[in-house]
Amino acid sequence: MSSNPKSKKQIIFQEAAELFRDKGYPATSMRDLAERVGLKPSSFYSHIKSKEEILQKICFDSAEKFTIGMKEVCDTEATNKEKLQLLIRLHIKVATEDPTTATVFNDEWRHLSEPHLSNFLALRRDYESHFLKIIEAGISTQEFKQISPSLVLYTIINSLRWLHFANKPTKELSATQIENDLIQLLLQGVEKNVL
Amino acid sequence: MSSNPKSKKQIIFQEAAELFRDKGYPATSMRDLAERVGLKPSSFYSHIKSKEEILQKICFDSAEKFTIGMKEVCDTEATNKEKLQLLIRLHIKVATEDPTTATVFNDEWRHLSEPHLSNFLALRRDYESHFLKIIEAGISTQEFKQISPSLVLYTIINSLRWLHFANKPTKELSATQIENDLIQLLLQGVEKNVL
DNA sequence: ATTTTGCGAACGAACAGTCATTCGTATTTT
């Protein structure tokens, strides 16, 4: 059964996430993973069902975080501007809390097999449509500029995609510093306002 | 000799870029590619040297576009704000002119083998450092807000990464429309200025 | 004019290697 400090299953998922991030899912072999975990390839079929089960867990666990986060945002009474701020914070939180799974979630979902691929895409579509509604609402209340909502959506979502590479920049920047700077950047742009 | 309308080599590169975009480099087999081109797997070794040669060409051709574009921007006499605008336009141009190779350039370069991987990363580092200098200069002249330059760099670069998925959104938006909206969005943010 | 030579393009077959996974069995843990 699950050994105490961290179950072997958890270790497998974590090491796998790192490998998937670094090499991608198809280029990561079970032998690579075995070596990392300190097991022979045949051995972790006592713990997991298949290679894809790992990918599925990572993808859908991350997806759930976004789904839950979106629900919370939608349930609050807040201006659209505030909701957008909360969503940006949500993306930053997910990306920084668990950077490896966030990467896999972002880039490796396409290697899911059916029907999981369709299920995942449905979750994603749902999330994006909620996101879109907030942007559209913000435009109609004149909180936001009149810019194509889907263009705004994709720009914002993707602008946060570098966060989970975590190693390169911003070692010295605090998390809240990053949050605040990013929100200012996305809401008001790089250009300095002339007041 | 090179048959006229499009040489077979060109066809191979183009079909390969599409497959690499859709399935990723490691998940794309030479047999997949063969079927697309209408050749048997063994046959295109008359045209190309190896699978990786295709990846190399795509990556370094795209890299060259950015390098050349950056040189042009650096050579102009312009304010840092104007230079940043030009760089954003450059990214949009590359991403929309040849969306498939742009995707490969963005996501599949890590599968390059040495020494090509190091060469590629050197080009990239060089590009980014020029980009950073412009942002830093803009901050010191007070054209830009005082936000961590590398944070601005990665946000901008990545915010344009969805463009090459081309299919999903913005079918009806013209290219110049997209350009203008994006520049406004990145320079001045989503929020509507209260004037 | 006819034959010979050369060559790029395409092929089927086969290569050695790797892939994820399964099975039977041993070892360890409970």
Next chain:
DNA sequence: AAAATACGAATGACTGTTCGTTCGCAAAAT
């Protein structure tokens, strides 16, 4: 004793690539 965990060996499928060969066409030689 029972259950969970680990292993070596083997599986069939797939990987990129090479080999020897063939076909059609163009240039060269007769």
